[in-house]
Amino acid sequence: MSVHDQAAAAVLSQLALAADGALLGLGLAYVAIRSILKFTATTSSLRKIDNAPSVHPSDLRSLLSNSNTDGNSCTTGSTNQSNGDGGKLVIVRGCVEAKSAVEGQGMILRGNTNNVLVSQESGERGVILQRTQTCIYNEWRGFFGWTADLRSIFAKSWKDQESCAVRMVPFILVEERRSPQSGYVIVNMEGSRHPLPLTTVYHHLQPISASPYTFLQALFGHEYPVGLLDEEKILPLGKDITAVGTCSLRNGSPEIKSCKDLPYFLSDLTKDQIMADLAFKTKVLLCSGVVFGSLAIGILGYAVVRNWNRWKEWRQQRQTQPQNNSASNDVPSQIAAEEETGDVPDGELCVICLMRRRRSAFIPCGHLVCCQRCALSIEREISPKCPVCRQTIRNSVRIYDS
Incomplete structure (x- = not known):
């Protein structure tokens, strides 16, 4: 260290x-x-x-039509499934598919960004595209950077400055190995701040060339950029995910929304894995x-x-x-006169006032370095300590010459 x-x-x-x-x-x-x-x-x-029941997308219509929502709802008060004011807490496992697959638009085109999103770097298709650019900073103390020691107590040495852009298109969850028309649930991402099960399709770290200004920053202990990290993540088509949220019928179609009281919404884990994790x-x-x-x-x-x-x-x-x-005040007058007047050698003067003779020894250290008045003034302090060894004292004793 x-x-x-x-x-x-x-x-x-x-x-x-x-x-x-x-x-x-x-x-x-x-x-x-x-x-x-x-x-x-x-x-x-x-x-x-x-x-919460674990169902397939094809079973949601019958479940929502035949069940009441007053048992596992994340909302309070009365709920109404017909107008979408409430919903039943369910766990749905299915494959990701674009919503345009059930809207009569036919086959999904690769270049049509209204239906799906295409990664610029890898060319993979998905419904959520997240591009992140992170500038990584490093901090060195430098020759004049003594202030970095104080900053390192409250902040880490490695810092990053991130810019993130997220694009998404409406998507649904369909049952595995079946067409969307057999059963699906619309995923409503409105108001959701839960982590997303995205897949990294591009990751590139590009070092930043040093400049004279960078050298000055390092010399004086300031942070300076060392690299630029580009990442691209997508939620690909056909990926199996689990949706945990409130499901209700909206315009005749089942729709699932996130529940703020739960830590999960879209996840790669199954219900058993989620319960084991919790x-x-x-x-x-x-x-x-x-x-x-x-x-x-x-x-x-x-x-x-x-x-x-x-x-x-x-x-x-x-x-x-x-x-x-x-x-x-009850000290004999002759002793006070002796201490106040007279020729006292330098080696016997009180170390506090440098006027009177050393007369009081501190307990328990035993140092005889103060006169009686100065010793009493030290004893009256909140935390009395010997002026020589700085040891805490309990009392002082008057020393008489034989």
Whole structure:
């Protein structure tokens, strides 16, 4: 580990252990609460998906016509299948096909972009086309880049700046090895922000040539571009996917929409794989919530007890301060006169005031370096420490010459 990394780690450890670990305890408590909330949401999603029927596209019409939607609906309140205000939560497994295949437009043409989308790089056809261009940046400390150490604490060294363009055409899911006319379901992507099961068809990383300006950026520790990544992903025709959402009849045709309460909409996984994945996530979230919650309670309890004891000690010192002042005023006048006047050698002067003779020794370190007045003033501090060894002191004792 370099010197800069050691300094960054020291700063982070000091921040985490501030106030006897109270900041670290609050951070762990936040993580535990987030884990419990995600566990609750994941458990609810698992229960809904478990109760949802798994059907083929050809069975949706009869299912929606003969069933009520008040049991597994993701919407609240009353639902109405005839006008599309509600829907039944279902899981449909089928193949991707363009919607134009059931609209009487005949055979799908390769060059007709209104029916399908064609990849510019690979020539493959699909219904969703996503082009991503990412500029990758690197950050070097450089000779004058000491400020990069502070930025590296809160941000990663490798940065990227991404521009993404997504195009899609209406598509449906049809039953495997059957024509679209035998049964299909329209996929409604409106309002969906779930991840898509896209397939990467083009991936190219092009390095960026360095320029004199790039050299200056690296010299002064600023970020500079090192590469340009081009990617192209599509949802190809004929791909088997699973749709999890609310299905209803719209204009006589079954239509499925995403449910915001569920983490899945379109996925490569089957229903059993989705349930296994959610079950594993619930176990991990529950264990992390219990572990982080226990650690947070222990650290916060320790911090509260430590700070409470410190506050009581400080309050006790404040209460005993008038007594110490009165005790210091009761010092015999001849001893005070001896300390205030007279020729005191330099090696016996108080290290605080440099005027009076050293008379008080600190306990437990035993250093005899202060006069009685300065020793009493040090004892009245919130955290009294010896001015020589910086060890915490409990009291001081008056030393008399024999």
